[in-house]
Amino acid sequence: MISPIPRIAALPAITPFVGPEALARQNGVLESDVLRLGANESTFGASPQVASAIAAELPRISFYADPDVWLLRQALAAHCGCTMEQIVVGSGIDDLLGLFLRAYVGEGGLALATTGTYPTFFYQAEGYGARVETVAYAVTRPNLAALSELAQKRQPALVYLANPDNPGGGFHGRAALAEFIAALPATTVLLLDEAYAEFAPAPERLPFLPSPQVIHLRTFSKAYGLAGLRIGYAVADARVIADVEKIRQHFGVGRLPIVAALAALRDQEFVEGVLLEVARGRNKYAQIASEVGLRSHPSSTNFVLFDCGSVERAVALVPALFKLGIFIRKPMVAELAHCVRISVGTAMERQRLRELLPQALAACPPLNHAV
Numbered sequence: 001m002i003s004p005i006p007r008i009a010a011l012p013a014i015t016p017f018v019g020p021e022a023l024a025r026q027n028g029v030l031e032s033d034v035l036r037l038g039a040n041e042s043t044f045g046a047s048p049q050v051a052s053a054i055a056a057e058l059p060r061i062s063f064y065a066d067p068d069v070w071l072l073r074q075a076l077a078a079h080c081g082c083t084m085e086q087i088v089v090g091s092g093i094d095d096l097l098g099l100f101l102r103a104y105v106g107e108g109g110l111a112l113a114t115t116g117t118y119p120t121f122f123y124q125a126e127g128y129g130a131r132v133e134t135v136a137y138a139v140t141r142p143n144l145a146a147l148s149e150l151a152q153k154r155q156p157a158l159v160y161l162a163n164p165d166n167p168g169g170g171f172h173g174r175a176a177l178a179e180f181i182a183a184l185p186a187t188t189v190l191l192l193d194e195a196y197a198e199f200a201p202a203p204e205r206l207p208f209l210p211s212p213q214v215i216h217l218r219t220f221s222k223a224y225g226l227a228g229l230r231i232g233y234a235v236a237d238a239r240v241i242a243d244v245e246k247i248r249q250h251f252g253v254g255r256l257p258i259v260a261a262l263a264a265l266r267d268q269e270f271v272e273g274v275l276l277e278v279a280r281g282r283n284k285y286a287q288i289a290s291e292v293g294l295r296s297h298p299s300s301t302n303f304v305l306f307d308c309g310s311v312e313r314a315v316a317l318v319p320a321l322f323k324l325g326i327f328i329r330k331p332m333v334a335e336l337a338h339c340v341r342i343s344v345g346t347a348m349e350r351q352r353l354r355e356l357l358p359q360a361l362a363a364c365p366p367l368n369h370a371v
Contacts, residue, residue, distance in 0.1 A: 007107075007129050016123050020327040027322065035352060037343040038327040039227075040166065040196075040303050044277060044346060046225035046260070047270040053263035054256050065258050067250040072258050075265050076233055080208050085238040088245065091252050092230040093195055093217045097160075098124040100215060100234070103244050104189050105130040105157045112150055113160040114142040116167070116333020118193060121160050137335040140297050140305060141170025144180045155185050162193040164200050164300040167331040167341050171300035173204035181214060189240075190214045195232075196301040198223035198271065199278055212237040220257075222302055223271050224264040231257040278302045281344035288354045292361055297339070305331075305339040309367045314340050320360035326353060 003009050020038065024031040036043065069089040077084045090096040097120060105111050107129030113121055115134040125132045133154060135146035142161055151159055161180075164171040172180075181190060194216055197205055208216055219232035231253060234241070264271075285304040289296040297305040308314040317340050318330050330340045342353070 008127075011126060014123075016119055023322060023327065029325075033325055034322070035326045035345070035349055037345055037349065037353065038329040038341070040222065040301070040341075040343045041227045042222060042225035042274060042302065043343070043349055044225060044274045047264050047267035049263040049267045049270075050226070050260045053259045057255055057259045061255055063255065064251055065253060065255040069253060069258060072262055072265075073233075075262055076235075079265060080235055082208055082210075082235055083238065086208075086210075086235055086241055087233055088236075088241050088248060089231065089233045089253055089258075090248070091232070091257070092221060093193060093219050093232045094120050094124070095230075095249075095252065096217055096232055096234050097121055097191070097193075098128065099244050099248060100158070100189070100191055101125055101128050101130055102247060109158075110154060110156040111158040111160060112147060112154065112156045114147070114162075114165070116331060116336065117142060117160070117162050118166045118195075121193075137168060137333065139170065140168035140299075140336070141165045141172060142168075144172060144176060148180055148183045151184055151188055156188055158189045158191055159184065160191045160193065162195070163206075164194075164196040166196065166301065167303075167305070167329075167333075167336060169297060169299035169301045169303060169305055169341075171200045171204070173201075174206045177206045181209075181211075184213060186213075188213070191217065193217045195219045195222055198275060199302050200300040208235045210237060212240055215240060220261050220264055223274055224261070225274070226257070226260055226264060229257040229260050231261050277346070278344045281347075281350055284347075284350050285342065285344065288350070288357065291354070292358055293367075294361075303341050303343045305336065305341055307339050308364070309338060310365065311337045313361075313364045313367065314338050316364040317360055320363040321356065324356045324360055326356060326360075 020034050020036055021031045024034055073084045073087045076087050101124050110131045113132055113134055115136055135143050135150055142165055215234055215236040217234050221227035282299055282304055286296045289306050295307040308317055314330050321328055328340050328342045
């Protein structure tokens with residue numbers, strides 16, 4: 001029989017994310033009838049300028065995109081305060097995770113991460129044969145002290161850190177991160193996943209560092225509302241970018257995502273409006289949780305963790321809400337297994353959640369103690 005290499009053959013068949021489309025098919029409902037509050041997409045949509053830019057570009061979709069992604073990298077350089085040579089564009093952060101794992105870890109190499117953080121990192125690492133060692137959460141964010149201690153001990157090729165974190169929602173400010181970076185081994189790269197950075201307090205975000213040790217990953221999927229177009233970018237030292245340019249898929253990003261990202265980047269007023277509405281939504285979620293006897297965790301993202309009081313109750317709440325037409329997710333990591341994660345929706349969607357959550361909870365195991 002024809003078989004893949006032994007390492008790939010030995011991997012279990014898994015689906016990293018079960019989407020609302022699959023759940024709708026399994027439950028015999030229309031996906032369009034499901035309120036999507038489980039994947040941290042933006043239900044606020046994208047800037048109106050994006051639709052206009054895509055419409056104008058449609059006559060040219062028979063042509064490849066510029067493999068240099070010149071115009072977008074130029075605009076991103078101005079936005080980030082760096083040079084074009086410090087930017088690489090990929091088809092979302094998932095694509096970039098694989099790119100940097102290939103470049104800096106490779107088969108048999110060692111990376112460190114937090115158990116239960118964004119699972120695609122582990123998925124990509126397994127695919128490229130990298131070894132990953134982990135530390136546990138510190139409530140809802142990675143434990144920087146534990147990561148630092150393990151990095152000093154194990155001298156890994158790379159440390160992966162999501163900040164703000166998914167699924168925890170917690171955030172480390174710039175002083176804590178600067179101290180963490182300074183303590184890393186000289187030969188260790190920090191892969192800093194900042195998919196949710198726009199939602200965190202602006203004064204506390206780590207500035208883009210001209211250091212070969214720090215790679216910032218950003219996306220247009222969250223605050224900009226372009227998850228369906230799959231486009232993200234990395235900011236790093238020009239020497240780092242030059243290295244990954246050697247292995248980047250140069251036609252991996254299409255014309256429409258590029259023009260959409262350009263249009264979205266120009267409309268910062270729209271993005272600011274989304275950020276304000278998400279902040280209001282997080283406050284509303286805290287109120288909704290309190291009303292039904294749950295506790296919500298502070299968040300620096302576009303989602304909120306609801307503490308259900310027990311693992312059994314959290315496990316039951318996900319399908320109970322789906323039966324009522326609301327898609328949410330539950331973290332699988334032990335430290336957060338008693339929680340569910342709910343994306344911040346529009347005011348109308350938040351009201352729908354408020355109305356249906358008590359009904360869903362009534363179908364879940366009762367609490368034996370107060371949350």
